[in-house]
Amino acid sequence: MSARLLIGGLALALLAGCEGRPAPTGLQGDPARGRIALAQHACRACHMIPGLTGPESYVGRPLVDLAERRFIAGKLPNTQANLVRWIRDPKSIDPHTAMPAMGVSERDALDMTAWLLAPEQ
Numbered sequence: 001m002s003a004r005l006l007i008g009g010l011a012l013a014l015l016a017g018c019e020g021r022p023a024p025t026g027l028q029g030d031p032a033r034g035r036i037a038l039a040q041h042a043c044r045a046c047h048m049i050p051g052l053t054g055p056e057s058y059v060g061r062p063l064v065d066l067a068e069r070r071f072i073a074g075k076l077p078n079t080q081a082n083l084v085r086w087i088r089d090p091k092s093i094d095p096h097t098a099m100p101a102m103g104v105s106e107r108d109a110l111d112m113t114a115w116l117l118a119p120e121q
């Protein structure tokens with residue numbers, strides 16, 4: 001068997017192994033559940049969010065392309081853990097922010113960030 005065939009076969013085997021699994025984004029949480037949690041907590045009242053319908057609201061910035069942001073609310077380095085922190089208790093990070101703490105559980109916040117950082121559009 002030629003080396004080229006061998007390598008091709010290996011690549012196919014690797015691809016087959018990945019079939020049906022989500023892209024390896026390194027994110028924790030369940031994005032589908034997160035989308036529901038975002039709707040249930042009415043985040044859409046202040047933010048436009050990809051994949052969620054609601055009023056045209058610009059109280060907070062649209063939560064689009066969140067994965068591209070360097071900082072959350074201009075304060076915290078944008079990591080999934082910091083996003084969870086912000087969503088659960090924004091005033092602990094910026095006492096003057098207009099965003100209220102909305103009693104979001106750790107699990108819901110994690111799932112929300114999974115959606116916000118990689119919305120399935």
Ligand code: HEC
Pocket residue numbers: 038041042043044045046047059060061063069071072073074083086087094097098099100102104112
């Ligand atoms: C009453 C309006 C209001 C509600 C409701 C609200 N937010 Fe916000 N949110 C804001 C405002 C205003 C900011 C901007 C804060 C700043 O820059 O200081 C913000 C900032 C954010 C940011 C940082 C965005 C960025 O551009 O850096 C995230 C993420 C966020 N909100 C997520 C949520 C989630 C998730 C919910 C629902 C649990 C939610 N927000 C509910 C008003 C709101």
